[in-house]
Every structure is written in structure tokens, then in C-alpha cells.
Amino acid sequence: MSFPAIHLYDTRRRAVVPFEPLVPGHVGIYTCGPTVYAPQTLGNMRSQFTPDLLRRVLIASGLAVTFVTNITDVGHLTSDADDGDDKMEKTAKAQGISAADVAAHWTEQWATDRRRLGMLEPDVRPAASEHIAEQIAMVQELEAQGRTYVIDDGVYFDVATFPAYADFAGLDLDELEATGRVDNSDKRHPADFALWKLSPAGSTRLQEWDSPWGVGFPGWHIECSAMATKYLGDRFDIHTGGVDHIRVHHTNEVAQSECSLGVHPWVSVWVHTEFLDLKGRKISKSAGDVLLVDTLVDEGIEPLAFRYFLLQAHYRQQQEFTFDGVRAAGTALRRLVHHAVVARDAVDGATDGDDPARTTPFREAFWGFLADDLNSPRALSVASTVARSTELTDADRWSLLADFDRALGFGLADATDPEQSGDESADPRIAALLAERTAARAAKDWAEADRIRDVLAAEGLEVVDTPDGPQARRR
Known part of the structure; x- marks a missing residue:
């Protein structure tokens, strides 16, 4: 059979539209990945599942796909609108370890859970902290165009220089100006957002870099624009994420990317996943x-x-x-x-x-x-x-x-037949649990060994110790 024409709902156009790749035969997808200061929840994994399904469908249709999903390991503040503490800094200081150690731990948790949920491995998995030069270069381009200004805490994008700013999410900028998205009187408009944050005077952050504007760290939004552009080009096919990103993060990505790169649209189709409730x-x-x-x-x-x-x-x-x-x-x-x-x-x-x-x-x-x-x-x-x-x-x-x-x-x-009894130790997940139980028993951690046995029992499996090692057999 010939594969049917693919149609997707595009957030920007607010309609289901035919999908046509920019380059015949090839699709570039960028997905907003995890902020690795804490474990990724099942809700986070739903927003990762949608692009995995989309990617599989595109491949099945005969298209080659380059799939990029980032790791946000710096710059995401406790408020999405440039307010509060850096989530990575806050977690690292609370635990008394480095931000890199925090990021490594939760990145591995996220990657492992993706595999457990049957998701394909990303083609590229860039980390924000490893792409500071690209982010600075993009901010410099915006500065050269006269689209930025500097205040005490950083470099900001001036939304007044991009008249189409409100279009992507259908925002009412007059309402934002009246209510104020962020209580920062130095900003020219409440919707203006940070491109580069300056480290407070007299303090040293765990993550900070030199820049033309002073020592500091990138704003959250500039990270995705810089990494997506580096790996997928000035324009690419599909950008995905959760619906919570539409009004702030993705609106800001569109503004800074289309201005710095001189393109429109920056992304052909925006695919957003609803919440898990x-x-x-x-x-x-x-x-x-x-x-x-x-x-x-x-x-x-x-x-x-x-x-x-x-x-x-x-x-x-x-x-x-x-x-x-x-x-x-x-x-x-x-x-x-x-x-x-x-x-x-x-x-x-x-x-x-x-x-x-x-x-x-x-x-x-x-x-x-x-x-x-x-x-x-x-x-x-x-x-x-x-x-x-x-x-x-x-x-x-x-x-x-x-x-x-x-x-x-x-x-x-x-797969093995789940309705047949017998040894299921060949299942990679079951094998991993058995290995963890063996390690726990060797360490005389009987409570952990019993917990793993109970997990397997809840799935209808019993652990049988044999001369060749433990096996999990269905009752």
C-alpha cells in the first residue's frame, strides 16, 4: 500500500495542515527535553512520548528523520518568566554537590525511563551548558540588530522590536502590560525576556561564564533556539513540547529565532502535547x-x-x-x-x-x-x-x-508470551531487577532484596534460585 498523506495540527496556524518536509525525504524534529534538576514525572514522559510516536510514523512513511532533544542543565529559573532562582543551582546547593553531578544523575534517569517506555534513542542530545558559545553568538546578533537592552540583572529582548510577538500564542500584550508578567520595574515591557542573566555582584555561581556583557549564564529560552539551529539549520520541520511551553518558552523561541536568523516561519509545524492529569x-x-x-x-x-x-x-x-x-x-x-x-x-x-x-x-x-x-x-x-x-x-x-x-x-x-508459564529472565527489565536483587543480597541488604521480590510477585512472578542464578518464573 502507498502510505497516506500525513496531516498534523500546527499550533502556530491553529489548524490541521498537510505535512511537507522542507527537504524532500528528510525531516528535522526538535523536542524540548528535560530540565535535569529532579526526576522526570509521568507527565513529563507523556510530552516525550508524542514525538516518539510522530518520529516512528514519519519513518514508517519512508522519511529519514533527524531527532534532536536537549538537556536543560543551566538557566531555567524557578519561574518560566525569568524570575527566581536557577533550578539547577538551587538543587545542587541544597544537596551539597555540583550542578554537573545533579544533571548527570537525572539525565540518566530520564534516558533510562525513555528506554523502559519503548522510545527510540535521540539522534542528537545536546546539553545547554555545552553550547554557551552558540547562545552568546545569537544574543550578539540580536544586539547588533538593536533588539536588546541591558539592565542590572541581564540582557533582555525588547518585544517592541518584533511586532508579531503575540501572534504565536494569541497573547494580549496590553493585558500583560496592565497586569505585569514579572514584577521588574526596569523592564521596558512585562513580556520582555532574558537572553543573558548576569551573576549578582559579589557572588559566585556554580555555573557561570564570561560574556561580552559580564559574567553570567544564558536565559532558558535562548538555549533551545541556539541548539535547534546548530543541529537542524536556520529553518526546520517540526518542534514539539508540552502545551505549558506555548505562551512563554516557545513564544520567546520564535521571537529571538526569527529575528536573529531573518526567517519566517522558523519552524514549519509546532506539535504540542496536552497535560496528563x-x-x-x-x-x-x-x-x-x-x-x-x-x-x-x-x-x-x-x-x-x-x-x-x-x-x-x-x-x-x-x-x-x-x-x-x-x-x-x-x-x-x-x-x-x-x-x-x-x-x-x-x-x-x-x-x-x-x-x-x-x-x-x-x-x-x-x-x-x-x-x-x-x-x-x-x-x-x-x-x-x-x-x-x-x-x-x-x-x-x-x-x-x-x-x-x-x-x-x-x-x-x-517478546515472550506473557500467558505462558516459564522463565522470564530473558526480559531485559526482569533481568535488571534480578541483578539488583542479587547485588542487594550480596550486600546483605535484605530489605531491598525483599522489595524487588515483592515487585516481581506483584507481576505474577516468583524468584527461583537455581545453580545458574536466579530466575523469574510465572506462577
């Missing part, structure tokens, strides 16, 4: 709602069940999180994997023995839904129908599900 409140580290992938594991929930759960809602809809909802998704995933593995093993992994007359309608429906602004709930329903259909042969079923898994990301080609 917990009883009506977005999951937020600052609000104390810290739900992690580890939280799911502690509850006896397979991380890929959360991936299935996310596929059940459209990325532009708020999705309410409940443990029962994710457990139900896990049950559905196990059924899907069971049917896929039975079919795969029956045909010995071959995917070319299907009957196109039976499989083509399902194939067209599945990819058609995903091409229509990533309608994952409808696509998932097609996969579920294929899994349990009595009208399809094993060859039909495996051909379809192996194809669908390019987007679903469940690793069906290497």
Missing part, C-alpha cells in the same frame, strides 16, 4: 505530584503498560491518570502480545505469507489513523481487532502486528 491537576514536580516510571514498577505495573495507556488518548486531549487505568492498559497489552507471539511463532517470524485481500484494509486503516494527526486511539483499536480476529490466519495476524509495531513500539519481534 491527576484528579484534575496536572502532574508537576513543583506541586509535589511526583509519579515516576519507578512508581509504576513499585505498583507491579510493567512500564510498557504506560505506553499502551498513552496510546489510548489523543495527544491533544488531556488524559486522566489512574493506576487502575494503567493496569487495565497492561491487561490489554498482555493480550495483544500473547496473540502476536502465538502468530509469530506459528509462522516462525515470517511476515510475507499474508493474504493482501484480508490484510490491506486493516493496514490502510491503521496507518490512515496515525497519518491523521496521530490518532493513536483509533489505530490501537485496529491493532486490537487484528489481535483477536478469527477471520485472519496466523500469517495475516503476524504480518499486520509486526508492521503496526513500528509505531506501537512494544518490541513484539522479541
